[in-house]
Amino acid sequence: MKSRFAPSPTGYLHIGGARTALFAWAWAKKQKGQFVLRIEDTDRERSTQASVDAILDGMAWLGLTHDEGPFYQTDRFERYKEIIERLLGEDKAYYCECSKERLQVLRDELTEKGEKAKYDGCCRDKNLSAGVVRFKNPLEGFVAFDDAVKGQISIGNKELDDLIIARSDATPTYNLTVVVDDHDMDIDTVIRGDDHINNTPRQINLYKALSWDLPKFAHLPMILGSDGARLSKRHGAVSVMAYRDEGFLPEALLNYLVRLGWSHGDQEVFSLKEIVELFELKNINKAPASFNQEKLIWLNQEYIKSSSVDHLLKNLAWHLENQSIDVSNGPAIELVVEHLQERSKTLVEMVDGLKMFYQDFDQFDEKLSAKQFKDSQSIELLFTKLNTLDDWAAGNIKEQIKQVCDELDIGFGKIGQPFRLALSGNGNAGNIDVVAQLVGKKRTLARLQMALDYISQYSH
C-alpha cells in the first residue's frame, strides 16, 4: 500500500499542505505501507528550488518522513512524452492550434449565454501536427467514483472538455502527470485537497483511456481562516515553519492538524503513535474547518507541560540560538526549563522567561517598579539576610524571607512582590525562593541592590 504527498514547489509548506501530508502519511503508516513524496514541478515558471527546500524543511521539522522520493516530475518528462505519444497514436488525443485569443472569446461568449465555459473541440478532427495536445474526453455518459471521504460523486462528461495534456512547448500538464505518476508509482490511495475533486473525473477518463486501474480517492476538505475565508496570510501564519518560529512543538501542530477534520470520539490529545493506530479515512469530516489558533496554543501548552525536559531542550535549541542566549552563563538549563514548563504556552514564552537567569537587565518595568519599590526597609533587611546566607538553597532563602516578614510584621506579599520584580525585572517569576536559587546569590544581591538604588533615586 502506498500513499503520497505531491506538493507543487511554488511557495513554503503551508498549514493546509501539512495537514494533507499528515493524513496521507498517517494512512500509509496505518496500513504499514509506504509514504511517497513527489514534487510536482511541471510549471517551470513558478516552481523554485527555494520552495522545494522550504517544503523539505517543513516536512522534516514535522517529522513526516517519506519512504520513497522525493521524485521530481521534471525528471520524468521522457515518460510523460511517451504517454502523450501513445495517446496521440491511439487517437485518444490530438493537437490543437486554437489561439489563446480565440479561446478567450469562446469562453466569454459561453459565459454570457449562461453556459459552462469549455473548449468546443474545434481542432478535434483536424489532424494537426503542432500546438498543444488535448485529450479526447468522452462526449457522452458520466464519470462516477466513490470518494473515501465525500462518498459518491458523479458528473456528466458533457460538463467536461478536452483538457490540455501538453503545452505548446511540449511540457506536460498537471492532469496528465498525476495520472502517470500515481500509476507508475503504484499509489493506491490518492489523498489530496478537495479543490481537486473537479479534476478527478478528468483524470479518471485518462486512466480509462490508458487502461490503467483506478486508485482510491480521498478528498480532504479545505482549511479556512477564522472568518471562514480561505486561509491566507492575513489570518496570520500560514507557513509551517512560522509555527516553529512562534514557539510551537511539531507534535502539537500535528495533533492540532489531525483534529481539524478528523476525530476519534471525544479524544483530543493524540501521540503520533496513536494517530497512526487510530486513523481512519471514514472518520474524516466532509465539511471545511476553520483554523483556531487558541486551541493550537492550548495543545502546545499541554505538550510543553507533558514533554520531557530533554525533548524541550532539543526544540529549544533553535530558539536559544536565534535569540543568541548563552546558557553557559548561569544555572543548569534543565532546572530552568523544568521551572518554566508549567508556565509557558510556547517555546518563545519559555525563552522569554529564561532570559532572567542568563542575562542581566539595566532597568525594571516602569509601572511595576513605581508600585512595588516604595519601601526600602524590607528590601534592605532582605539584602542583609541573604548576603550572609551561605547555603544558597531555596528552602533557606524562603526561611530568610519569612524572617523578614516576622521581624517587620508584614505579609509575604509585601516583600515577595518587590523581590519578584527585583529578580525578574518584569514581575514574571514563579516560586520566588526557587527562582532566587536559580538566579544565584551574586545576581540576586546585585538585583536587590539595583532595586535599592532605584528607591533612593526616586524617593527624593
Add this chain to the structure above:
RNA sequence: GUCGCCUUCGUCUAUCGGUUAGGACCCCAGGUUUUCAUCCUGGUAAGAGGAGUUCGAUUCUCCUAGGCGAUGCCA
C-alpha cells in the same frame, strides 16, 4: 452564469431514527496558590430555512438559502 462539494454551540467535533444533543478550545464565575501560571468545580452557548418519509427526525429524501471550489497552455 454553469457544474461540483459542503452546512450541529463563536471555533474543532461526538451522535451511525428515540439522548435533558455529549466532549474540547475560548469566555464567565468560584476554589487552591508566595504574583503569574498550573490544578480543581461549575456555567453560558448549537442541529441554516422549508417541505416530505416515519409512531418518532440533527440523523433518510427533496427544495431553498448561504459558504467553498472548479470553470487556466496553474497545480
